[in-house]
Amino acid sequence: MTRIGIYGSEGRMGQAIVAAMPALDAVPAGGCDVGDDPRQLAQACDVLVDFSAPAALEAHLAAARAARTPIVVGTTGLGASHHALIDAAATEIAILQTGNTSLGLGMLLALVRDAAARLGADWDIEIAEMHHREKVDAPSGTALMLGEAAASGRGSTLAESGVVGRAGLTGSRARGTIGFASMRGGSVVGDHLVVFAGDGERIELVHRAEDRAIFARGAVRAAQWLAGKPAGRYTMDQVLGL
Numbered sequence: 001m002t003r004i005g006i007y008g009s010e011g012r013m014g015q016a017i018v019a020a021m022p023a024l025d026a027v028p029a030g031g032c033d034v035g036d037d038p039r040q041l042a043q044a045c046d047v048l049v050d051f052s053a054p055a056a057l058e059a060h061l062a063a064a065r066a067a068r069t070p071i072v073v074g075t076t077g078l079g080a081s082h083h084a085l086i087d088a089a090a091t092e093i094a095i096l097q098t099g100n101t102s103l104g105l106g107m108l109l110a111l112v113r114d115a116a117a118r119l120g121a122d123w124d125i126e127i128a129e130m131h132h133r134e135k136v137d138a139p140s141g142t143a144l145m146l147g148e149a150a151a152s153g154r155g156s157t158l159a160e161s162g163v164v165g166r167a168g169l170t171g172s173r174a175r176g177t178i179g180f181a182s183m184r185g186g187s188v189v190g191d192h193l194v195v196f197a198g199d200g201e202r203i204e205l206v207h208r209a210e211d212r213a214i215f216a217r218g219a220v221r222a223a224q225w226l227a228g229k230p231a232g233r234y235t236m237d238q239v240l241g242l
């Protein structure tokens, strides 16, 4: 029975993770939210999951390092400084960071990378996402991962080719760019659309999350896989065997 500690336990994902545990041979080892001490939780579990907020990441990683407890980071809205913190922590503990823990998205990433590589730069790539009205970051972490997958398929990076949002007199589309559009509203769990637009034809790849349980099951599976692993930065592909 894996004892999983949850940073962000009172949130939508935290609650979904608690609900997913009994069917997966895992038990909640407690939760930690705003105002709680993250160090106590890190000492009381086999592995941590963090679905909270970017502002909390530094304290959560410090607590995990001090307790030598592996951690799955699912929080999105992370910047370069957060990734530097994760890389530094990965020298001492096992860490898996991903913007999407679902099985279907893992498959979509592989398809997008492959399609981008095969189609080449004559096909324009646009990524659209829609989420519930409470989501606070944009583009979604998943959209950015899809963009990285597309860019890497073309031998590029998102830093070189990403264009987030368009407004006003933008000029015509620059060749080789990857555009992002974000919609927010209602209770949408998470929709992602990747469009490959050629001359006179389009290919559209879509993933629709219908229930947060898919992310929660993936997070529990990732945590169980990570528990007991040596220090290092791991990926969801390794968990899913893709």
Ligand SMILES: NC(=O)C1=CN([C@@H]2O[C@H](COP(=O)(O)OP(=O)(O)OC[C@H]3O[C@@H](n4cnc5c(N)ncnc54)[C@H](OP(=O)(O)O)[C@@H]3O)[C@@H](O)[C@H]2O)C=CC1
Pocket: 007, 008, 009, 010, 011, 012, 013, 014, 032, 033, 034, 035, 051, 052, 053, 055, 056, 073, 074, 075, 076, 077, 098, 099, 100, 101, 102, 141, 215
């Ligand atoms: N990787 C994946 O597959 C997925 C990732 N996510 C990401 O997970 C994160 C959480 O999403 P969701 O559950 O919908 O969000 P919620 O707002 O519902 O929950 C966030 C939780 O984190 C806590 N929290 C917020 N700020 C802090 C802080 N500074 N210190 C400690 N705890 C804090 C909140 O506590 P309090 O209630 O006290 O404010 C709350 O319990 C987001 O970044 C989201 O994008 C979401 C779905 C899937």
Ligand SMILES: O=C(O)C1=N[C@H](C(=O)O)C[C@H](O)C1
Pocket: 076, 099, 100, 131, 135, 139, 140, 141, 142, 143, 189, 190, 191
């Ligand atoms: O905030 C959410 O809800 C979600 N966040 C993740 C993201 O930013 O990609 C994953 C999923 O789409 C739901």
